Amino acid sequence: MEAEEKIKSSVTFSTKCWENDWSVILEAGFLDKMIKRNNYNFDEKILVINNIKNKKKVEEAALKQKRNGVIDRYFFVEEYEDNILDFFNISRKSFFEKNKDGYLYSICELFEIFYAKTDYLVHFSGDSILEKKYNWIDEGKLIFTKNDNVSVVNPCWDGKFNEVKNESIEEKDNYFLSEGYFSDQCYMIKLKDFKKRIYNEIHPFSKRYPRYAGNLFEKRVDAWMRNYKKQRATLKNISYKHKNWNLFNKLKFKIFNKKN
Numbered sequence: 001m002e003a004e005e006k007i008k009s010s011v012t013f014s015t016k017c018w019e020n021d022w023s024v025i026l027e028a029g030f031l032d033k034m035i036k037r038n039n040y041n042f043d044e045k046i047l048v049i050n051n052i053k054n055k056k057k058v059e060e061a062a063l064k065q066k067r068n069g070v071i072d073r074y075f076f077v078e079e080y081e082d083n084i085l086d087f088f089n090i091s092r093k094s095f096f097e098k099n100k101d102g103y104l105y106s107i108c109e110l111f112e113i114f115y116a117k118t119d120y121l122v123h124f125s126g127d128s129i130l131e132k133k134y135n136w137i138d139e140g141k142l143i144f145t146k147n148d149n150v151s152v153v154n155p156c157w158d159g160k161f162n163e164v165k166n167e168s169i170e171e172k173d174n175y176f177l178s179e180g181y182f183s184d185q186c187y188m189i190k191l192k193d194f195k196k197r198i199y200n201e202i203h204p205f206s207k208r209y210p211r212y213a214g215n216l217f218e219k220r221v222d223a224w225m226r227n228y229k230k231q232r233a234t235l236k237n238i239s240y241k242h243k244n245w246n247l248f249n250k251l252k253f254k255i256f257n258k259k260n
Contacts, residue, residue: 010118011137011188013042016108017058018051021126026061030129032070037130040137043118047074048108077111084114089197095214102214109184109217113194120144121189127243128185130155134238140188143175143233150177151225152232153188156239164234175233180205180226184218186240198224 013035017025025031025047035045047065052058055076062074077084085092088110095102112121122137130136140153153175156164168176180203203223209216224230 009120009141010043011040011120011122012112012116012118013038013045013122013124014048014112014116015124015126016048016050016112017126018049018104019053022049022052022058022061025126026058026065031065032068034124034129035070037133038122038137039133039135042122044073044116045071046112046115047071048077048111049074050077050108051104075111075115077108080111080114081107084110087114088199090199094200095216102216105184105213106217106220110199113189113191116191119191121191121194123184123187123189124240125185125242128240131159131239131241136235136238137188139174139235140233144190147177147231147233149229149231150233151190151193151230152182152221153235154183154186154232154240155235157183157185158242159239161236161239168234169231172233174237175235178232178234179229180222181232182218182222182225184216184221185242193230194221201227203227 015025015031015034025034031047035042047062049058049062059074059076062071065071066074081092084090084107090110092103095106109123112123120137120141136153136155143150143153164176164178165171167181168178170177199217199220201220201223203226205226206219206223209219209222213219225232
């Protein structure tokens with residue numbers, strides 16, 4: 001992107017960790033690598049922590065990352081849960097379908113939006129990372145500025161550009177547009193849209209999300225986007241990898257790290 005095209009606006013980076021991945025994210029170097037791959041100087045970098053057993057041990061690891069300048073702040077989301085639900089007018093029970101997993105999957109993402117004070121928020125799930133070093137944030141800002149109806153920008157997922165094209169309603173020079181198809185793995189959002197009480201929407205097509213996860217965050221966002229014709233812009237020139245490494249350990253991470 002040319003220098004004159006860069007838009008001055010603030011961006012928060014956020015990711016999350018939990019019991020089965022915090023040691024990889026905080027102790028094996030993945031967090032630093034995840035952030036640096038974006039090749040962007042974020043205004044604030046935060047980590048949201050939830051559903052862990054040894055709070056003291058995890059906090060020590062998070063504090064070390066803060067001291068090293070990898071992140072600016074970290075939060076244990078359980079300390080803010082009631083404020084978050086009140087802010088967005090969401091019932092805790094509304095997350096539950098078959099079990100309580102929908103709440104655990106969703107509360108961290110809602111906290112990020114609740115907390116961030118910037119113009120935009122960039123989120124990566126704890127098991128997602130750009131395939132290479134690339135500044136897609138400035139491209140995202142430009143897309144938002146030129147398209148009032150775009151509420152989400154993201155890289156392609158796992159190099160599946162044909163899949164992105166098939167889901168799209170329109171193709172531009174460097175991105176595809178779709179309505180809905182929201183994913184919580186990696187996204188850049190306009191916070192002015194997402195700080196509103198938009199999370200109680202339902203839509204028939206949003207029922208495709210797995211039932212075991214309950215009425216989770218990405219299902220709610222997808223329904224809102226479809227009901228209000230909000231668009232998602234997926235970039236053509238960059239992809240992220242999603243490993244889904246539940247119970248992933250440091251040894252396996254070292255193997256992944258060598259390949260990536």
